Amino acid sequence: MIGFLRQITLLTAATTAFTMAEGYTQADRILDMQKMAQAMQDIQSGFFYNNVDIVKAGTKVLKDTIVNVRPIDAEVNNKDIYEKWLNNDLKMTRKIQKKIKNKATDIEERFSDGDAVQALQAYSKIAGQCMKCHVRLRKW
Numbered sequence: 001m002i003g004f005l006r007q008i009t010l011l012t013a014a015t016t017a018f019t020m021a022e023g024y025t026q027a028d029r030i031l032d033m034q035k036m037a038q039a040m041q042d043i044q045s046g047f048f049y050n051n052v053d054i055v056k057a058g059t060k061v062l063k064d065t066i067v068n069v070r071p072i073d074a075e076v077n078n079k080d081i082y083e084k085w086l087n088n089d090l091k092m093t094r095k096i097q098k099k100i101k102n103k104a105t106d107i108e109e110r111f112s113d114g115d116a117v118q119a120l121q122a123y124s125k126i127a128g129q130c131m132k133c134h135v136r137l138r139k140w
């Protein structure tokens with residue numbers, strides 16, 4: 001009985017892992033992008049209204065969302081042709097994700113310390129990372 005339950009658990013875990021690896025659609029990514037754009041606006045409002053709670057709500061959404069961003073299924077399934085390109089894409093995406101998370105933490109810390117200038121600098125570095133992907137990877 002224990003063995004049987006264990007098997008069910010493993011099966012469920014495997015199914016979950018599969019579901020997470022698959023199923024990132026263009027619609028999902030657009031939604032993530034819109035969430036991040038809203039988060040950036042919220043952070044900016046927080047700066048102007050001098051409201052650390054609004055700033056932190058924005059950085060939280062940003063940090064939680066940027067980790068989802070990746071090539072969509074249609075791009076992954078094209079890997080024969082785009083393999084090399086995809087590798088670069090993933091490597092660059094991971095770097096950008098790390099930078100955005102770090103800079104979001106900088107914003108929280110600096111703004112909480114009353115250092116609005118440094119917080120704004122971290123903010124513009126994040127905007128730079130967004131544009132880096134849009135311009136360099138996506139040729140926008």
Ligand code: HEC
Nearest residue numbers: 026029030033034036037040069093096129130133134138
């Ligand atoms: C790793 C690459 C990458 C990063 C990083 C990235 N984007 Fe995007 N962004 C995209 C892609 C790709 C699209 C096009 C969405 C699609 O059609 O799949 C997009 C589209 C958008 C859109 C348009 C969404 C719409 O409604 O059509 C907005 C707004 C946006 N991004 C905001 C941001 C913001 C803000 C950040 C940074 C916090 C960011 N992006 C970081 C790749 C990226």
